[in-house]
Amino acid sequence: MLFNSYEFIFLYLPITFAVYFLLNRFRLTKVGIAWLALASLFFYSWWNIANLPLMMGSILFNYTVGTMLAKGTLDRFIPKKSLLILSITANLLFLGYYKYANFFLENLNFLLDTKFAFLHVALPLGISFFTFTQIAYLVDTYRGSSKEYNFINYVLFVTFFPHLIAGPILHHKEMMPQFENKRAKVINWRNISHGLLLFGIGLFKKVIIADTFAGWASPGFAATSLTFTEAWATALSYTFQLYFDFSGYTDMALGIALLFNIRLPQNFDSPYKSNSIIDFWRRWHMTLSRFLRDYLYIALGGNRKGAFRRHLNLMITMVLGGLWHGAAWTFVVWGFMHGAALVVNHFWRQLGFKMHWLLGRLLTFLFVVVAWVFFRAESFTQAMVVLKGMVNVEQTGLFTSGISPALPWGRKELIVLFLAFLFVTIWKNSSEWEKGFQPKWRWAVAAAVLIVAGIYGLNRVSEFLYFQF
Secondary structure (H helix, E strand, O other): OOOOOHHHHHHHHHHHHHHHHHHHHOOOHHHHHHHHHHHHHHHHHOOOHHHHHHHHHHHHHHHHHHHHHHHOOOOOOOOHHHHHHHHHHHHHHHHHHHHHHHHHHHHHHHHHOOOOOOOOOOOOOOHHHHHHHHHHHHHHHHHOOOOOOOHHHHHHHHHOHHHHOOOOOOOHHHHHHHHHOHHHHOOOHHHHHHHHHHHHHHHHHHHHHHHHHHHHHHHHHHOOOOOHHHHHHHHHHHHHHHHHHHHHHHHHHHHHHHHOOOOOOOOOOOHHHOOOHHHHOOOOOHHHHHHHHHHHHOOOOOOOOOHHHHHHHHHHHHHHHHHHHOOOHHHHHHHHHHHHHHHHHHHHHHOOOOOOHHHHHHHHHHHHHHHHHHHHOOOHHHHHHHHHHHOOOOOOOOOOOOOHHHOOOOHHHHHHHHHHHHHHHHOOOHHHHOOOOOOOHHHHHHHHHHHHHHHHOHHHOOOOHHHHO
16 A cells, blocks of 8 residues: 555545544553554555565564563573574575575576576565564664563554655664653644645655656666766656655655654655765665664774774675665665765765865765666666766767657756756755744645645556665
8 A cells, every 4th residue: 555545545544543543532542552553564464465474473573582682581591692693683584585585596597507496486565674673673672772572562663554664764762652652642733734744745746746757767767878968867867756756755654653643763854965975874764874874884893993994894884785775786886886985985084175065065966866877777788878878978969869759858857857956955855844833724725735736646656666675
């Protein structure tokens, strides 16, 4: 079930909301928690009910291990650290089997000239997100900063439907206290108005803006040759598609959670305004950056073992972060590029050099655009078509590459791309607009207009890009 679908907007969300607060109205708070957990499981099962046993198996395993870590049940038989390592390994093997097994076999066949048959496995939706969420929970429990002895509460923590499919990646200690808060049990009209506004902004971003750019980017990446202008239009179309798609999902997730008086952590903060690649990773997919820093980079030693190890740890973290997004070498290259850029950025700062903020913002944006080509391309061949076009200064016009009639760009589209560039690099984002939010009639009108416009555009429903990761 998509946030941007009729069944979600007109059936699932209103029913889930009404039953939850009705149960709380009659002080059936534990039943309300159970209802929200069941509704979230139903939301997940809507895609493919065959995936539900897999997720429930993962939840049961990690809940059991987490309880044993918190209570010290197996301390006499196995050290807690060993139990933690084994449980994390089990989670990674679970993720690896479904997400990377065929990628491994494909490369093994190529290297050894073998003919191992591919496995017939379908990638369960959201597996990366609910696996990483639970790994973070196990580590936090081992450190003594989280514990959960109520199974229903744990199920809700993992499956709460606004974040389940594409994040943000949550910490147990920042979520469950909110569900237990008595103030969260009653309808809060300020949160409802705020949440509907965020939902409307996100729906408009996704349906009207991101899906429009998707229709421009896809033909470019499918082309066999591109002129300079066409290649840059292709790369920028995807750059803006991904921006509005992901930020749209984030706004919708935050808005939906607010309807239930839950504040999810911020996950997106105008990354194209970044003055450096370090700044970019503080703004893009912020909870993934937090996870990679806290549970991978620091675990590898962080910056505690000298400059060389610090840079090596950065590279390992970003390459694995790239691979997390998908089982393809193009994602590895994307992660390597960002890792190398971070190393250069840190080295630049160590030397004491400074750069004008405007130049820094422009260079960072250009680097990110080029890197996105590998992120989007289905093969290196496809990526090279776009990259060669981006330096093809001998052919700068539109409709001159021989296959251009299939491409969507004209002067109007190029103007829209330029306006989008100004918007994402200068204009305030939704989190900046919401500071000091107060329910007023003009915000209600804005929310209504955005939601109606988004619903009007649902005739071309498409999944969010991060669902595939």
